[in-house]
Amino acid sequence: MKKIFYLFLISISLTTACKKDNGGSGGTLPSPPTADLPSGAKDGVAFINGGKSAIITLIAPKKTSVSVIGEFNNWQTNLNPMQLSKDGKTWFVQIDGLNPDTEYAYQFEIDNKLRVADPYCEKVLDPDNDKYIGTSTYPNLKAYPTGKTSGIVSVMQANQPVYTWKNTNFTRPAKNNLVIYELLVRDFTADHNYASTLTKLDYLKNMGINAIELMPVNEFEGNLSWGYNPSFYFAPDKYYGTKTALQNFIDECHGKGIAVILDMVLNHSFGQSPMVQMYFSNGAPTADSPWFNTVAKHPYNVGFDFNHESQETKYFSKNVMKFWMQQYKIDGFRFDLSKGFTQHQSSDDAGFAAYDASRVAIWKDYHNFIKSVDDNNFYTILEHFADTKEETELTNDGMMVWNNLNYNMNEATMGYLGKSDFSWGFYTNHGFAKPEGAVSYIESHDEERLNFKNITYGNASGNYVIKNNLPTSLKREELAAAFFFAIPGPKMVWQFGELGYDISIDQNGRTGEKPIKWEYFQDPNRKALYDVYSKMISLKENNAIFNTTDFNSNLSGAVKYIKLNSADNNVIVVGNFDVVPQKALVDFGSSGSWIDAFGNAINLNTNIYDVTLAPGEYHVYSKTALK
Structure with missing residues (x-):
């Protein structure tokens, strides 16, 4: 995510939601609190008396x-009116006479001038954006209370629809x-919803x-x-x-052996x-x-x-973490901008990335909390990009x-060799103790699509042309996939990368x-790339050698190779990333027969x-047959 593309959203949301000065204490502070929070109260809404009453709280x-x-x-x-509890920060009130089956819209009015929704609510109504949500995505969506209030409103209901988990x-x-x-x-x-996404799980x-x-x-803005x-x-x-549609999506993924990881944004929030x-x-949070923070760090x-x-x-x-882990049975978090969890002021990349003991302590504390909730191989993934010492300390913690x-x-897929060394994919080059420390990717939501650059800027020599040549550019993607999945450790694929998606990240902003x-899947050249992804993923998941800690490589030149070694097998991935034929002189370690996962044995x-390899030619050899 990049700063420039969200700045306008801050302005819009604060213009509509914060038209008055909402900072400070708003006047004389209330008398010293004398009341205890009622039994059964929790953050947000707690229903009691069979759902006929609700204790509502707000930290303010x-x-x-x-x-x-x-x-x-x-x-x-x-x-x-709400009463302030003895902790001096939590306001509470009990509302009686509720129908447990009814959805109620509500807000907090603070200091007689500001109306806000409940930060802990599980559903909101938006007067500007809900009208664009179709009934197939969200059936029977409650109408916004037009004419009664303004801004985002919370929704509470005692007897919410309950999802029954199958897996x-x-x-x-x-x-x-x-x-x-x-x-x-x-x-x-x-259809941009969970139900339509489910149809693509197979x-x-x-x-x-x-x-x-x-x-x-x-919930995000817009x-x-x-x-x-x-x-x-x-x-x-x-x-x-809906909430139950998301729960069902996660449940169905589990039924097919697929974990679900949520991208969680706790570095920042927006004006809504x-x-x-x-x-x-x-224009800023108050002290x-x-x-x-009043000013970003x-x-x-x-x-x-x-x-x-x-x-x-904290x-x-x-x-937030506990809620999603327990209510939605997710399997991991990917934390956005995790390096931003710092109170050390920095104004440039170097200062921001430098080792930060406080940030390390914050993340260890959060990770320990996550493990206290679910220590069953739960994934904690950080978008960190910090000092190697810091990342090593975090990965050593799990x-x-x-x-x-x-x-x-x-650079390698475009056929330009000078900066084509992707050996950073090996966890050992980070100083990590275990392969699982580094989740490698060649595309993400934040990166330009490989095949867009292949087709737009690709190299050429004679009749071998990458630029504006879809079949050749896709073959270059196959070459990259063979190497990418051969590097030990977890991998991430950005959607449609397996089909050579070639629409720029900057199209339509x-x-x-x-x-x-989805029509890409019917194109034989794109389907061939999908098949290579599928083959390499299968090899990775079904053969322990692809997680070996005994490996070596040479990824600096035109002919690149990766050697994976184990007691009962050897795998060598070799390919020519140049746009001209190149001789490969690689020590395989032993003579005799070698099986090619993508061709004939040698x-x-x-x-x-x-062997002289044609431009873009690649092989995945093994000494014994791979599963």
């Missing part, structure tokens, strides 16, 4: 008054063997995918978003479907967030905000920067970090909607593989 220190307004009191102010004994894939498919629901199917399963990483699905502009952390965004609005003045922040040294932020973040190979691998190209009279 230093406010003068807080009331609950909603459909249960006809939006009348001061009918249900309760799912075994998560080993971290080493993860092949993650990063997926943006909006741009994956035309496509992913047949490819060998064993984990799906959903880009952010909790509908047409990547999701990195979050506002409500407990509510699934309705543009993709009630937590931002409650302490906001002059008394329990959660946010690092140069890549978007929205408003969480202070993860604040106990209130408390909130842990509640976390995983993103590992970007896009630039160097794309970087975060704008992109064409959905017989070597000596240890040396002495």
